[in-house]
Amino acid sequence: MIGSLALRGVRKAYGPVVALEGLDLELRVGEVVGLVGQNGSGKSTLLKILSGLASPDRGEILLDGEPILLDSAAAAARYGIGMVHQEQSLIPNLTVAENIFLDKAHASKRFGLYNWPALNRAARLQLQKLGVDIPTNKRVEDLRFSARQQVEFAKVLAIEEMVDRPPLILFDEPTSLLTPDEIQALFAQINRLRARASIVFVSHRLEEVLEISDRVVVLTDGRKVAERTKQSIDREELYELMVGRQRVDPSIQHRDRHVTGAAPLLEVDRLASEPHFHGISFKIGRGEILGIAGVLGSGAEELCRALFGAIKPDAGTIAFNGGASGPGSPRAAVQLGIGYLPSDRRSEGMLPGRSITENAVITYGGQYGWKSWLLSRRKEREAAQRWIRRLKVKMDKEGAPISSLSGGNQQKVILAKWLLGRNLRLLLLDHPSRGLDPGARDDLFEVVREQVDKGLSVIFVADTIAELLELSDRIIVMRDGEVTAEFNPALGALPREEDIVAAMV
Amino acid sequence: MTTSDPTARVAAVSEGSGGSARNGLVARLSFLRNHTVWSRLGGPLTALVVLAVAFQLISGSFLTVANLRSVVEAAAVPAIVAAGISFVLIMGAIDLSMEGVMATASMVAALLVANGVNGNHYGVLGLLAALLVSVGFGLFSGVLNAIMRMPSLIVTLGTWFIGLGLAAVLFPQRVPQIKDGLFLAIAQVRILDFSLTVYIAIAMVVLAQLVLTFTRLGRMIYAIGGEELLLAASGIAVRRYKIAAFALSSLFAGIGSLLLSAQLGSGNTDIGSGHLFPAVSASVLGGTVLTGGRGGAVQSALGALILEVLSNGLIQIGAGPYTRNIISGAIILAAVAIGGWNRRAMLRVVK
Amino acid sequence: MIGDRLQLIRSFAPLAFLILLVAASAVIAPGVLQPDSIIGFISDAAPVIALVIGGTFPILAGSIDLSVAGVASVTGVLVVVLNPVFGPWTSLVVVLVAILFGAMQGFVHTWLQLPSFIVSLATLSILSGLALLLSNATAEPVPSDDILVGILGNSVAGIPNTAILLVLIVAVLRLAMRFTRFGRDVYALGSGERAALMSGVNGFVTRTLLFAISAGCAAIAGLFLISVTSFSSPTLAGNLLLLSIVGVVLGGTAISGGVGGLFAAVVGGLITAWLRIVAVIIGVAPTAQNIIFGLTALIAVALTTERKKLGVIK
Structure with missing residues (x-):
């Protein structure tokens, strides 16, 4: 039986951001399709559309030539589509068997009464398909991660019996937390399934995608830029295609470095925090911008959080500002003069209900008062106003809640919060331009550069490579929690984007 | 735990x-x-045995048949209401309304069966009406929590006092003495030297455990306590299970209230007074985690038994009658603190 | 801005409601606005207002203190029991002890990362047991030599001293909220705790202080109560638990935290106290008032809770 699922001209936009544009894709039974692309290339949107979690704005989905509507996970399951989630979708305190049949009607659960032996038997049957032996009455939270993934897998495979066609199984970054042995076991299972299912495999590790896939699809900026069979893959070409339109404007003049020869401001030695990153060592001088490149899961974000004291490292040392050890908490970081612009702006960056001024003065307002606890509301407001003007924040009045501002202006206010600190020495920028319009981004970067010229040091985890090359004095690339490459643009010519991508995936 | x-x-x-x-x-x-x-019953059972032996060693009169019998009798109703509140606690929510529900149920039952105030004699129907009213309270709390999306803490605080107020309004000029023989028999009939109350308590606790283990409702109550957002994302109608859990909790409170009213022989607005906190403590002692997802009816009932052993034993060794509140308060703090110790994390938000 | 207008409605609707309530009851029973009745109202309302003010603080940061009524009751008992030890200054000592107790409670809540409702529910149980134990479950007359209670029973130029003390407390707290780091940190914790912690707010100290203030206000409410009745009983403030929470939400302070404040607390306290008078006027039995307060609390919470912020609602 040959079955196929096809996407025709699919478009999906979130507000002004176009996630997918004019996408055509065919998925056939007996074939593994690998999906590669950078962050924001549209991979996860595509998976959401296929699994019924998002509906396309335009275009159609055809099953064996007939258009179908995938408006919910349940609808997708009816057509035999299931996803093995990156962040697992199992209920931790239910048993293995319950989880496998959680979203499915089953004879063992008729009339709301559980026939446990029957349910366990049915679950065991599903697990046998994978050739694994996991006790079905154990609670999922008591299992090791890889076993949980097998359960997740079995849960998807159980769809097979609900429909009379070969299933479509989507794997969303299934390998990121597995050991090499576990990955090989997973691949063996995918190979076993290959003949009777159609499979989509997404991973940020290019090697894995090339190993398992029959066909590789490259997404860049929401478009399919290439589709290659296993035999016709050229790595260099893939790297080039993945860079996409993030080319650096060749006319950009790189700024002069002002790094003084004095002792470095921050020295990180073999820092580790499992499972996020390990063996990270680097130095950063005063007045230097260190850019970090890495895809989601590379550990770059967690590294920033560790430097800010929000994650406790397991091993290694941080030496800050001449020997002082790293911050043990965000509060300690604030006192040391380390600022952090979080990537999750809504829940970690701003106080939604509070005014613009209050958001700006929450951290360092005390420095403008008396003994840091008695406030001078006039002085701190003036300081806040200075920065808000300098950053060109567009607003009605400064007493309005910060949530009334656009994303770019919110980000500016959060930056102002840190710049208010008179002894700010290090600023950690974690995806600072995420969701910002180009104008706001330029305003933000301009002020950052200006402060760096005055001696501020910056660690910058970028959204795009172009940005990274534009702002950084030095670049390190991280993959799977390790530094894989280092570039020093300020010393010579800019590195090629392809080389950075090659170190990232 | x-x-x-x-x-x-x-x-x-x-x-x-x-x-x-x-x-x-x-x-x-x-x-x-x-x-x-x-x-998971091992821990509470061990605690029970250790306590009993310790009290025996100190007082020398704890492990007598008569005393153990009185401990079991005293633990019957606390065990029922502890099993009931477990339905809500396992979801990670809280139900403070118990004392209000019990007050109203007691008045409704006393005024509908044959009594010394009015001419009603609806008998079993009267008791059923009282239980229906109890379930009504639970449905009300559940709807406000699940559909109106208000925190259960504040919702059930409201229903708690509404219940107390309703009972006060229903209270006639004088105490409604219960004259219904069947109703009174619950407390008076003794089988194998235990009152019927004890057997009803055992039956209710087992029933609660069966609901939790063998029904979809029960399993979904656990799942809601485990990972509610994931559950909802799997397309499961979470709200009806939440409402049902509150209804069950109130139903068990109502049953407890009727048993106590039968013992007392009259309807009483204060009947539930002092039951809420021991019930929460008993659940926590039995291994219920207040963030939800863990616990069970039998475990909670064992917790209630432990509390009863403790207060009985303390009286035996000479502590006053008012120490009961203090001890159950201290125990819950200790139990919650120990249970939650390894969950502490730097940026964890706990309100 | 729609948000602005909503904000405005939220802060002034309770005040408008209070004025309407007073006006309506004045129409039905003109006597309620006589100077005598007003003074009677003040001494009746003072304990409730003090409890509401105290209870507001933890709620502003998204926590809740259910132990306030217990603190008030134990305060009354301690003033009697400790009199032989501390003499005329007993009540002052007791208030300090209460503040210390509250601080400990806040400390346990944040340090052990236990939900505040369960910590304070546990201490409520402990406190009510303690009140019974210490008083041996009997009501005792308040010793006449206690200075603070004596002062509270009197008045200056016709204004009851309770009212003056209340105004003083509000003024001090108001200054602290406006001009110290503490005040700002409280709102920061309430409107986005993670962001506040990532901005260097000391959640630990702030929460500890909040619960200290809450218990301090509750102790003063206890003093107000015994200065009126001149008897202390272990169940003195038993039914004030609900009233204190009702007052907080009726003033417009959101149970989800970050919205509200002292002004809202005072207005909410006044509404609650006045509702009791209205209940008497329209002939609701005192015992049945619980129904009214339970329902109004539910309505107020339904209107003021910011559901989006709470995420999963338990």
């Missing part, structure tokens, strides 16, 4: 590998042997 009994795990593994060949009955029985509920 995460007792992970290694033998239970070994048993679970062997059952997992070769159970399908066994015949149905044996499979069912072996399931009971393996299920997590039983492996």
